[in-house]
Amino acid sequence: MDQPSGQDAARAAVREGTLPPSRRGGRPGIVRALSLRLFAASAVAFVGLYAYWSYGVYQTMTEEAAYRAETLLEERRTYIRALVETAVNGADHQRRTVNARARQVLRERGQRAQAIARHIWETRPEDATRRQVLEQIRETLRPIRFDGGRGYYYAFIMDTGETILHADSPDLEGTDLRVVRDLEGRPIVPSLIDYLREHGEGFYNYVWEHPNRPGKNHAKIAYGVLFEPLNLGIAVGDYLEDMTATVKAETLAQLEAMRFGDDGYIFAGTWDGISLIEPARGRDMWAVTDPNGVKVVQELVGAARAGGGFVRYVRPNLQEGYPRSERLSYVLPVPEWEWYVGAGVSIDDINATIADVRREIRSDALRSLVLGSLLVALLAAASSWIALRSARRVGRDFARLEAALAEDGRNPDRLQADALRHAESHRLAIAIHGMVERRDAAERALEQQSRKLERSNAELERFAYVASHDLREPLRIVSSYVGLLRRRYHGQLDADADTFIDFVTEGAQRMHDMIGDLLEYSRIKRSATPFEAVDLNEVCAQAVQNLTASIRETDARVQIASALPTVRGRRPMLISLFQNLLENAIKYRNPDRTPDIRVRGGIRDGEAVVDVADNGLGIDPAFHARIFQIFQRLHAAHRYPGTGVGLSICQNICESHGGRIWLDSEQGRGTTFHVALPLTDGTEASPDGADSARETAPAR
Known part of the structure; x- marks a missing residue:
């Protein structure tokens, strides 16, 4: 008699419950795995307790230092934040008053010119002509300049638009300025004349060239007055960018004058890194880097553009008298001017305090580490002994459970629940008995x-x-x-x-x-017709031949690929399948075009897939699932005759062959039916879509 193989003997030992856990299937037994996991879990728990204890010691020691450091930092944060907010609020107030200040100054200048004209008119000689008075007013206003020479008066006759005074461009005097337009195409003088006739005086905004800057698209604001006795318009203007530049200079002077502490000052710069205030006025600071690799100005600009914030860095030695020190700065933006404004304080003393406390913490933590390591080693040894002892007992119970499961519970006498030592094993044995009973009943x-x-x-x-x-x-x-x-x-x-x-x-x-x-x-x-290898080329050819009359009557063109796969199926049913699909394509043709039907096929994912595409009416996606139900129709019987069974037959044929059918369609564009069928043994795959096609069009 043949001796049992080693594998058969091992299976028998499992059924008997005598095979040691470590030898089952070449894998560690549950006894050893459980003991190792229990030991590892105990070790992790002890290490975790020790780490928690050490962390508590560390936390207690660091809380005071952290509190002291945070208190000092918060005091300085609050201090410099208040300074910067005050500085930025002042700058923002100055910015918001640019327009108002400009308007006030221009109004005063315009009214002054009106007063001069009135005085000349009222004190004129009795025999003075209107032209003489106009010339006296012109020559009196001509030499008057404002703002370093960029501001001046110009005057014009209201009725004719004739310019009698243009101090900046005398060549324009005597010309009609009503034809002059700014870069935006607006007529300057006609608009101002209309406004003065209605209101007597007021402001007017336009775009004009700047005498000291390139380009002609500089925004300018003018104030005009009407001198009615001579029907004379007098105006004075200024450029908004010049007004803004003046205010910016005043604002920077105020910021530069702000000092605090021993070495504290306000700093400001543009968003592209140009410093606006000493000690680096006018310098490009964008690439300045501190010893720690911090791009100082880039960090400050980033915090300002984000709405404001704190930045820590080592102050670069910009000039003598500004030694390097670790700084905490706060910045805020002036977004309309693309400025950042900030202030900083030294935090070297705070860092020194924190360093002392950390040295003390490291010393105490080292002592705690030595004591904790000894405790963990003792507890790990004890937990290992307990784990191994308990795991052996559990292993014996599991050997009995394994033997019962190896027989699929067919021999319930082998698993006696009362013989198991542990409550979990007892409950598991009862559950196995119940599972076996339910399985048998279910079967x-x-x-x-x-x-x-x-x-x-x-x-x-x-x-x-x-x-x-x-x-x-x-x-x-x-x-x-x-x-x-x-x-x-x-x-x-x-x-x-x-x-x-x-x-x-x-x-x-x-x-x-x-x-x-x-x-x-x-x-x-x-059907009792046996399954056989069926060439789909022959099937489609027969289906087309059966529909010769319909194809000739509708003038349809049918193109069939020349290398369709061979499938396993019943030939008459497959002819009926493709004849139904082709007949549907002809029946539901688009009345505006000749039916064009294309049959393509190939091997996809191990099965034969044939596509029947047409250019007919198409099918609404809402009806894609319904059309395969028996007696379902989408059109009235008097328009398209039929019973609504054709596609149900197609689906039934596909399913009886172990295949499936589905479709893609677009209303008004056509429909493509996809038929997937199992391949016959030995079918070779051809490139999908690469096969040539033959056109079938019966002679009329």
Whole structure:
């Protein structure tokens, strides 16, 4: 007699519960794994407790230092934040008053010119002509300059637009300025004339060239007054950027004058890194880096552009008298000017305090580490001994459970729950017994249900077949007699009778078609035709030949790939499948174009997939799932005749072959049906979509 193999002996030992855990399947047994995990868990727990204890010691020691450091830092944060907010609020106030200040100054200058003109008019000689008075006013206003020479007066006659004074461009005097426009295309003087006629005086904004800056698109604001006795308009203006530059200079002077502490000062710069205040006024500080690699100005600009914030860095030695020190700075933006404004304080003394406390903490932590390590070693040894002892006991229980499960619970006497040592093993044994009982009951119930379902399906199939087959004979009698009535009495009775006879004839014919389709539908699963290797090229050729009359009648063009796969199936059913798809493509054609039907196929993911595409009406996506249901129709019967069974037959044929059918469609563009069928053994895959096609168009 042959000796049992080593593997068979091991299986027998498992069933008997005698195989040591460490030898089962070449893997560590549960006893050893459990002991190692318990030891590891104990060690981790002890190390965690020690770490928690050490952390508590460390935390206690650092809390005071952290509190002292945070208190000092918060005091200085609050101090410099208040300084910077004050400075920025002042700068923002100055910025907001630029326009108002400019308007006030221009109004005073305009009213001053009006007063000069009035004085000359009131003190004129009695024999003075209007032209002489105008010339005296012009020459009196001509030499008057403002703001370092950039501000001046100009005057014009209201009725003609003639310029009698333009101190900056005398060549314009005597010309009609009504034709002059700014860069935005607005007429300057006509608009100002209209405004002065209505209001007498007021402001006007426009764009003009700057005498000291390149370009002609500089925003300017003017104030004009009307001197009514001579119908004379007098105006004075200034550039907004010049007004802003003046205010900026005043603001920077105020910021530079702010000092605090021993070496504290306000600093400011532009968002592109140019310093605006000493000690680095006018220098590009964008690339300045402290010893720690911090891009100081870039960090300050980033914090300002984000709305403000604190930045820590080592102050660079910009000039003599500014030694390097670690700084804490706070910055805020002036976004309209693209400035950052900030202030900083030294925190070297805070760092020294923190360093002393940390040295003390490291010393105490080292002592705690030595004591804790000894304690962890003792506890680890004790936990290892306990884990190994407990794991052996658990292993014996699990050996019994494993032996019972190796037999799928078919021998319940091998697993006695009361013989197990631990409560968990006892409950598991009871659960295994219950599971086995439920499994056996479920298997019996499933077997009974399967037999009932098979009988029910067979009866339904027989009923559908018999019903559809037996109904055809009485329907044939009804159709015959209705036809007899139509031939003998059509046109001899009234119009209603003819209509009723037509309705009955049409209904009988429709019922005949539905019963025929239902009979065909029920025959699919009852077919006894054996499965064989079927060449889909021959199937599609036969389907096209069967539809020759419809193709000729509709002038349809059918293109079929020349290398369709070979599948395993029933040839007559597959011909019916593709004939139904081609017939649908012809029936639901677009009336505005010739039917164009393309059949392509190949091997995809180990199965044959054939696509039947047309350029017909298309199908609404909402009906994609419904069209495969039996007797489902999407169009009225008088427009597109049929019973609504064709696609149900297609789906039934696919499923009876172990395949599937689905579609893609776009309304008005056409529909593509995809048919997936199992391959026959030995079918070779050809590149999908690379096969050539032949065109089938029967001769007319």
